[in-house]
Amino acid sequence: MAWLSILDYRAFMKLLVFGLGYSALHVSQRLQMSGAQVTATVRSRAKADELAQVGIAARLFSPDHAGAEIVDDIAASDAILISVPPGESGDPVLASFAGRIAAAPNLRWIGYLSTVGVYGDHAGNWVDETTPTTPGKGRSRLRTTAEQAWLALGAHVFRLSGIYGPGRNQLVQLASGAARRIVKPGQIFNRIHVADIAAVIEASLARPRPGGIYNVTDNEPAPPQDVVAFAARLCGLEPPAEIPFERAELSPMARSFYSENRRVRNALIREELGVTLNYPTYREGLTALRALGDGPPA
Template structure:
């Protein structure tokens, strides 16, 4: 199985390292330094600003599966604009996965939200994501390629979690009454992508999330208990001095349902809630005070 990835970042690398029998992995990065480091791992990493379009198109054309992780911009998905023709000509592509966000649903006032819920993106970033979803699915309809959209909740895993934040002194317990978020361990994203790879469905849209939407302060409290330290003090939302991006995040409140990945793809989450995820990370030595 030959994989090409637009955006060899945190989530893509978890998928690549998940144990699937890749015979070749190639993809794009932003800078040549990272490309060199990934080549040492056997990944054919190509720096977008240095590789020629013909070289990149050739790599896409040799792939059996394509994963799109890079974000769009207000001008659309630059990768689709630049390499759409290469994707259309890639006759061997049996699976295309587009990583999106549950932000496309907008604010649901805490209501449960599944894939039948109409998209209602409210932030510019979420509107760009929904536009990109639509464009990739349209390409799939045009070419007959199986394009799947994966709407992710808050991603955590090694190096990116409440334990690591506590160790670095950056964890905050911000309290907004009634606010809940879902999250998803990066290994469970990789598990879901692998399940879809085995069962492609053209035009499929999947929520990729855990079982339990929870207040964000509860996650920090649980992590502190695991680490055997006092949690940071609670901060009322109104006094949290959040960035514009964080304010936009807190402006949306919804409970994301994940039944479709279980029913259709047979996914059994390794970390069904933040508790199992943090337990595993702590057992792996994640909490290390600098």
């Protein structure tokens, strides 16, 4: 694997994305604007046809199907971004292509999108990249195992906090009537605007450090009910009534998020990668999204 220093990597970079979800699509579009050529895997032919309209070559990939053309894509790629979650049987990308990725002749960068959930519960205390991982939830344990395997291949690991952005935020929840102010005393969540995720990935591509781990989160962990209240004020609405956590009707997955409480530091992306967040708190992020039209009609 050739870890090369490329002065203007974006102008001709070939990026292969495994799993083109919400975050990975925003990363891809940002790099496309700088001239990168993007190929991505998807699970359906309909999604592949949709991506062709925005200049992204798509390949079908699932744990049960790995097209032969992906092998050629790996060999031709300068960078690979993995946004596919692991399953009970492990990481599907590693299961299908670990050897090919390790032997890729042009590859200078691998990125793996993980989660701050790998830290587990810290009773509201601060964690950073040096904090040992103690995942409590099953899906976070799977992420931790996948992280270690990707780090062994020289990947950069990005631990993402709660992701929001266009079409996915509390303003949209207010518009649909789904917003709730659930209050669990002392509970905070960490979050990050999707545009800032893309900025961090771009900065890492410019300054690769194989094996690096980065927390990708904004500057201000905050109680979830405060975020909903701020979104309501932006829309000129009264915030939804507070609901005590004990009385809230939540799915098992939603309830599990409240079982862990931590504050995540982001100093490394700022100090090592030189990233200045466009949306350092939820206030700047939601204000910008409201200006773009998210939320109830004015």
